[in-house]
Amino acid sequence: MALNRESFPKSVTIYEVGPRDGLQNESIILKTSDKIELVNLLLKAGLPAVEIGSFVRPDLIPALADSNEVAVGLKPLLKSNRLVALVPNMKGLDRALEAGVREVAVIASATESFARANLNNSVQGSLEIFRPVIEQALLAGLNVRGYISMCYGDPWEGKVAPDKVTQVAERLFEYGISELSLGDTIGVATPGDVISLLDSLESVGIARNKLAVHFHDTYGQALSNTLVSLQEGISIVDASIGGLGGCPFAKSATGNLSTEDLVWQLHGLGIQTGVNFEGLIEISKWLSQVVGLKIKSKTAIALGADKVNS
Amino acid sequence: MALNRESFPKSVTIYEVGPRDGLQNESIILKTSDKIELVNLLLKAGLPAVEIGSFVRPDLIPALADSNEVAVGLKPLLKSNRLVALVPNMKGLDRALEAGVREVAVIASATESFARANLNNSVQGSLEIFRPVIEQALLAGLNVRGYISMCYGDPWEGKVAPDKVTQVAERLFEYGISELSLGDTIGVATPGDVISLLDSLESVGIARNKLAVHFHDTYGQALSNTLVSLQEGISIVDASIGGLGGCPFAKSATGNLSTEDLVWQLHGLGIQTGVNFEGLIEISKWLSQVVGLKIKSKTAIALGADKVNS
Numbered sequence: 001m002a003l004n005r006e007s008f009p010k011s012v013t014i015y016e017v018g019p020r021d022g023l024q025n026e027s028i029i030l031k032t033s034d035k036i037e038l039v040n041l042l043l044k045a046g047l048p049a050v051e052i053g054s055f056v057r058p059d060l061i062p063a064l065a066d067s068n069e070v071a072v073g074l075k076p077l078l079k080s081n082r083l084v085a086l087v088p089n090m091k092g093l094d095r096a097l098e099a100g101v102r103e104v105a106v107i108a109s110a111t112e113s114f115a116r117a118n119l120n121n122s123v124q125g126s127l128e129i130f131r132p133v134i135e136q137a138l139l140a141g142l143n144v145r146g147y148i149s150m151c152y153g154d155p156w157e158g159k160v161a162p163d164k165v166t167q168v169a170e171r172l173f174e175y176g177i178s179e180l181s182l183g184d185t186i187g188v189a190t191p192g193d194v195i196s197l198l199d200s201l202e203s204v205g206i207a208r209n210k211l212a213v214h215f216h217d218t219y220g221q222a223l224s225n226t227l228v229s230l231q232e233g234i235s236i237v238d239a240s241i242g243g244l245g246g247c248p249f250a251k252s253a254t255g256n257l258s259t260e261d262l263v264w265q266l267h268g269l270g271i272q273t274g275v276n277f278e279g280l281i282e283i284s285k286w287l288s289q290v291v292g293l294k295i296k297s298k299t300a301i302a303l304g305a306d307k308v309n310s
Numbered sequence: 311m312a313l314n315r316e317s318f319p320k321s322v323t324i325y326e327v328g329p330r331d332g333l334q335n336e337s338i339i340l341k342t343s344d345k346i347e348l349v350n351l352l353l354k355a356g357l358p359a360v361e362i363g364s365f366v367r368p369d370l371i372p373a374l375a376d377s378n379e380v381a382v383g384l385k386p387l388l389k390s391n392r393l394v395a396l397v398p399n400m401k402g403l404d405r406a407l408e409a410g411v412r413e414v415a416v417i418a419s420a421t422e423s424f425a426r427a428n429l430n431n432s433v434q435g436s437l438e439i440f441r442p443v444i445e446q447a448l449l450a451g452l453n454v455r456g457y458i459s460m461c462y463g464d465p466w467e468g469k470v471a472p473d474k475v476t477q478v479a480e481r482l483f484e485y486g487i488s489e490l491s492l493g494d495t496i497g498v499a500t501p502g503d504v505i506s507l508l509d510s511l512e513s514v515g516i517a518r519n520k521l522a523v524h525f526h527d528t529y530g531q532a533l534s535n536t537l538v539s540l541q542e543g544i545s546i547v548d549a550s551i552g553g554l555g556g557c558p559f560a561k562s563a564t565g566n567l568s569t570e571d572l573v574w575q576l577h578g579l580g581i582q583t584g585v586n587f588e589g590l591i592e593i594s595k596w597l598s599q600v601v602g603l604k605i606k607s608k609t610a611i612a613l614g615a616d617k618v619n620s
Contacts, residue, residue: 187612190578191537220571220608221578223534227501254608261530268500268531298530298564302497 009235011272016042020051022244024063028293032066036073045279049082055092071099078102093133097140104137105145106130110165113156114149127171134175146177152189162200170204179210181238185247187218191228198232212236215257222257242284243296258297319545321582326352330361332554334373338603342376346383355589359392365402381409388412403443407450414447415455416440420475423466424459437481444485456487462499472510480514489520491548495557497528501538508542522546525567532567552594553606568607
């Protein structure tokens with residue numbers, strides 16, 4: 001393969017968000033045992049990092065109300081695998097620690113409107129809540145992943161300026177996160193926006209190897225945006241098995257970038273992922289045909305994981 | 311917008327294949343008047359080139375059996391707009407000329423299996439049929455567009471070597487085509503394959519400004535493949551309104567690259583297309599809500615062109 005004009009990374013770390021960001025926005029709520037099985041299958045297929053749930057107040061996100069039980073069910077795996085749980089505050093962190101979780105994530109917002117809607121706070125106020133959470137997690141020996149939501153556009157405020165994202169990013173790294181995922185929560189970015197944001201983050205000295213990209217496919221741009229990110233030196237990509245997920249604040253409920261479509265592209269480009277592609281498709285089939293979820297990955301559907309056609 | 315590391319073309323010519331390649335593979339067959347209306351609407355939205363039908367034997371592709379009537383209905387527009395019709399042979403060319411068509415297209419195959427299945431001939435044999443058709447069309451003062459199907463993969467033969475495509479391309483240019491569209495008929499290519507093929511074509515001196523790319527989205531790669539093509543100097547892109555279309559020989563009936571998703575990306579990148587995006591979405595809504603077609607464009611669905619949700 002003659003890739004003589006572009007430079008892509010030799011390998012990409014896929015950070016699988018299906019069991020959290022994916023299942024959080026699906027109409028079917030999985031049984032705890034199915035969630036545990038899903039994480040097990042993803043690890044078996046070679047995914048190097050899986051987000052397993054969220055230690056929010058159980059009534060806030062019913063689909064993830066059993067994240068504690070999921071973590072407990074995965075206990076033997078928590079030490080030797082990168083299994084991450086979201087924590088919204090100190091109470092969430094305490095519960096995650098008690099369950100044996102070894103890496104947590106916090107989700108900040110780039111915009112005031114989303115901070116109000118999702119975090120019930122201001123951008124600044126929510127950062128002040130995260131600061132001691134991150135410090136405490138570090139003291140307990142955990143890694144902390146940061147997310148920033150609405151990095152490109154926001155349903156209330158429209159286009160988001162890169163420097164708003166960069167300001168929040170600087171604070172999160174200052175607090176001690178080890179990796180930052182840039183969320184296009186409503187899926188409106190196009191490749192030029194991605195380059196602009198990465199440039200802005202570079203201008204304050206944030207290294208690209210600490211950044212992950214996280215795209216939703218609302219406007220069909222997720223994989224193109226990822227491709228440009230790879231060309232710009234990013235090598236950590238968030239994706240969701242089956243393209244599961246969505247955003248309650250977006251007009252249409254289009255899901256995350258699908259892990260299957262991403263792996264098809266990366267392997268096609270000769271980029272290593274450590275993922276067994278056939279194993280991945282088996283999981284899509286199981287999710288569709290046994291669990292009953294609607295699979296949105298075109299690759300998985302092309303290979304027979306469609307519930308209706310199979 | 312800081313596009314400092316990649317070079318994209320300033321403008322892109324979108325070649326709209328919806329009324330031909332799109333409608334050819336949909337379950338609903340449009341009335342002749344709706345087909346004529348569709349072409350009119352596409353021109354009004356600023357599409358610079360539209361493929362309006364196919365002069366094949368009417369019983370071979372029932373969805374396009376009325377291409378002659380469509381062309382006749384568009385007669386006042388044929389001279390001043392780029393409206394193209396497929397012709398499979400001399401008889402088809404005669405009918406197209408009689409209807410007043412000013413540009414025709416021929417579809418060759420890169421593989422023997424597809425040539426047999428679709429053209430009922432060998433690769434060489436079908437080229438020999440096209441040669442006098444192209445010569446005759448040129449004598450009549452028409453432009454001729456060439457297509458090559460199965461440029462990357464074939465359902466019977468698997469991966470297709472770039473030099474197979476290049477050999478057919480050389481012949482078609484030798485016969486006198488003015489533009490060649492590289493078809494990923496079953497939608498299996500990834501960006502590395504695209505670069506390899508463009509390199510192969512360049513090695514025999516085929517200029518990039520005579521090449522168009524034509525992707526199907528079976529594995530979700532159509533827009534990424536297009537993006538890489540633009541970076542490689544291509545500036546003519548085939549797309550289908552609503553992502554209509556499919557391929558009877560592919561396992562799943564996923565459609566063409568959608569015009570709406572493409573325009574969303576190009577305009578996001580600051581690339582001129584001459585297309586009125588809002589006008590395009592109005593067409594998607596009409597196709598979905600009035601004509602009753604299932605729209606596959608994520609952008610159009612996000613903006614309310616979904617039949618079910620609207």
